[in-house]
Amino acid sequence: METKQSCPVGRPRGFDTDEALERAMLVFWEHGYEGASLTCLTRAMGISTTSMYAAFGNKEELFRKVLERYSEGPSAYFTRALEEPTALGVATGVLTGVIRTTTRPSRPRGCLGVQSALTASDGGRAVRDLLTAWRNDSHTAVRDRFRRAVDEGDLPARTDPDVLARCLTTFAFGIAVQAASGVCRDELREAADAFLRGWPQA
Amino acid sequence: METKQSCPVGRPRGFDTDEALERAMLVFWEHGYEGASLTCLTRAMGISTTSMYAAFGNKEELFRKVLERYSEGPSAYFTRALEEPTALGVATGVLTGVIRTTTRPSRPRGCLGVQSALTASDGGRAVRDLLTAWRNDSHTAVRDRFRRAVDEGDLPARTDPDVLARCLTTFAFGIAVQAASGVCRDELREAADAFLRGWPQA
DNA sequence: CAGATTCCGCATCGATCGATGCGGAAGTCG
DNA sequence: CGACTTCCGCATCGATCGATGCGGAATCTG
Numbered sequence: 001m002e003t004k005q006s007c008p009v010g011r012p013r014g015f016d017t018d019e020a021l022e023r024a025m026l027v028f029w030e031h032g033y034e035g036a037s038l039t040c041l042t043r044a045m046g047i048s049t050t051s052m053y054a055a056f057g058n059k060e061e062l063f064r065k066v067l068e069r070y071s072e073g074p075s076a077y078f079t080r081a082l083e084e085p086t087a088l089g090v091a092t093g094v095l096t097g098v099i100r101t102t103t104r105p106s107r108p109r110g111c112l113g114v115q116s117a118l119t120a121s122d123g124g125r126a127v128r129d130l131l132t133a134w135r136n137d138s139h140t141a142v143r144d145r146f147r148r149a150v151d152e153g154d155l156p157a158r159t160d161p162d163v164l165a166r167c168l169t170t171f172a173f174g175i176a177v178q179a180a181s182g183v184c185r186d187e188l189r190e191a192a193d194a195f196l197r198g199w200p201q202a
Numbered sequence: 203m204e205t206k207q208s209c210p211v212g213r214p215r216g217f218d219t220d221e222a223l224e225r226a227m228l229v230f231w232e233h234g235y236e237g238a239s240l241t242c243l244t245r246a247m248g249i250s251t252t253s254m255y256a257a258f259g260n261k262e263e264l265f266r267k268v269l270e271r272y273s274e275g276p277s278a279y280f281t282r283a284l285e286e287p288t289a290l291g292v293a294t295g296v297l298t299g300v301i302r303t304t305t306r307p308s309r310p311r312g313c314l315g316v317q318s319a320l321t322a323s324d325g326g327r328a329v330r331d332l333l334t335a336w337r338n339d340s341h342t343a344v345r346d347r348f349r350r351a352v353d354e355g356d357l358p359a360r361t362d363p364d365v366l367a368r369c370l371t372t373f374a375f376g377i378a379v380q381a382a383s384g385v386c387r388d389e390l391r392e393a394a395d396a397f398l399r400g401w402p403q404a
Numbered sequence: 405c406a407g408a409t410t411c412c413g414c415a416t417c418g419a420t421c422g423a424t425g426c427g428g429a430a431g432t433c434g
Numbered sequence: 435c436g437a438c439t440t441c442c443g444c445a446t447c448g449a450t451c452g453a454t455g456c457g458g459a460a461t462c463t464g
Contacts, residue, residue: 030321031321031322031323032320032321032322034236034237034323035236035321035322035323035326036323037323040323110320110321114320114379115320115321116321118234118312118316118317118320118379118382119232119233119234119237119312119317119318119382120233120234120237121233121236121237121238121239121242124237132382132383132384135379135383136383136384160392160396162389163389163392163393163395163396164396166380166385166389166390166392166393167393167396167397169376169380170373170376170377170379170380170390170393170397171372171373171376171397172376173375173376173379173380174371174372174373174374174375174376174377174379175372175376176379177316177320177337177372177375177376177378177379178368178371178372178375180320180321180334181334181337181338182334182338183368187364187365187368188368188372190362190365190368191365191368191369191372193365194362194365194366194369195369195372195373195397195400197400198397198399198400198401199400
């Protein structure tokens, strides 16, 4: 067993894997998992289906890698928001981030993690479940962060961190739906401000 | 030109149109517009594709009729909620209704109007736009209702009814996403209660 | 009953779905 | 250079997509 070396023999790949993944992400983001056909994907990626299968395995594996990229790219605001010092800061960061990401003019509207497969046919069930887990993980992360906030006295002791986290993620997912429906950025910001105005006071 | 008579000549239809539509609704609800194949639909409806096309036109027309049925059936809580005497009553009615409808054990989880086609391939664009309009209509109805509430002094004069309506529909859509993700009814109720706790006070 | 009309089972349409086999081209090694 | 490895263009696979043509069965009217 050899360790994977960085300079393999043979003809080198004729395209940039990273850029191809970026292009694929945009297609999945716009059309959803099952709505994005191989034809549409490979055309956007600038490669043949043969190359796609050789580099990424199959459509489902491609999507898994795309989701990973999405988490570390467009959705990276989420991890950053969790590191805010206060619970209100976390909530503000999450909502600001989701609004910015879901309404960026140069990108598809909405959230890839929400709209790629809320429903699916039999063939897309695995991806649908993957995305469900992705969303639930987000909730769990917020919940854990808010539990810590209660422990630290940052949130009132009477506050239920589970409920508050569910409240926040629900609103965030709703923003994703609104953005996918074409609602503009400013209007969502106002709604988010109104939502945050009801935040628990110490 | 004759008026359409209730007893047409020829062999009568061998199935109940209303029940077939109900069955189709459940399939679209669960699998989405493009995720529901003709095979899956007609099997659930208990009829052949020939009968489906004769009775409903095509897949898209079938979906339009299903959406209409959904609005008057599972989603009827919405119209009722708008008739509540106070804005808080409206909000409570909307959230209670959406939670109940999206988490009913005997029915698919989530909201047909949200999850049927947030994204689509080229062939599903018309339905996607139809559903976008459906959601936006919901928002407009709430907004108009809240404008009236401000006029009536039911909501504080400083309240922006547009923003408040956007806030409520966003949360409602978010509930639909959570329900589609398998979040249970009780948890959503608690989140909705928390949301309503931040409602504007007179 | 005879004639008209509608319904529906069966077979099938062309298009597209995701996925693969093959073979020559292109590159890296000794 | 020659051997070896990988990549990728082309053609195509079987399955499924939504949709339709045909013809006999069923039910109406007169």
